[in-house]
Amino acid sequence: MIAYKFLRAGRVGRFSGVSWPAPGEWLQGGGGERACEPRVHACRLEDLPEWMDQELWRVELDGRVAVDCGKLVADRGRLVERIEAWDAAFMAEFAQACALRARDCALTVLPAGSPAHIALAACGDAEQLAAAVSLLGTRDARDERAAGYAGDAARHVLGARRQPATAPVHAAVNGFIAAHAAAFAQRDVSAVRGERAWQVEWLARRLA
């Protein structure tokens, strides 16, 4: 089956430290029975927001393939092709999309027509959002927290742009922030899944 694989620069596994062979050559797992014993790990589309790293590849998995702990585990795998669209600019764009989603969540918490609501609603990008949140003077703890999610996410976008090498962390963090901003705004932890689903759709559209 074809799946996705995030790797560090130079085709290196984030957690295993394993150097993946050149595209087309099989990487054999350890053959253990436990799902997380040294076997080849990969992602389904829906797993992407949680495992971001510098390189994104399409991989072919073979042998026993199972879903476990939010990822795929397989006996062996090989890189098929690198997804060139996945670069620091793409990750910063994803981070910004998530920051604006966190802003939208804040707008459902802030009183309509309040200065804070008006200021955040007028923001069209991360720079404006970071500046607007830093100037907010709300005294309500719930309002402050909702706006804080958006402000934190905006700063991560700026971080991703300033230091492209750190873009995977900023993008992944913003996916996390937006998911939790949704749960906070809706007072419902199941909103995390809905927000993650939105992120998956965003990624699928852009990576297609």
Add this chain to the structure above:
Amino acid sequence: MTGDVEHLTCKEFVEVLTDYLEDALDPAERADVERHIVICRGCSNYVEQMRSTIDLLGRMGDDAADGAHSEKLLGLFRAWRAGGAPT
């Protein structure tokens, strides 16, 4: 703890790091630790430093320190354990 509805904190990460490095966590716990590493630069750096230290120490042979230095180090360690100030 599964997925990111309930997420590992940095404090919890440090508490289970040794078990993680020794591969003593169950798959779900391991996945939680790795999810945390993805979004936390501080803990990601920390685990890399721990791995580097383990790797370096693992490459040291018995002949890496001579007898006199070993005895001096052991003396300091024993004094520390006994509550005495190192000399």
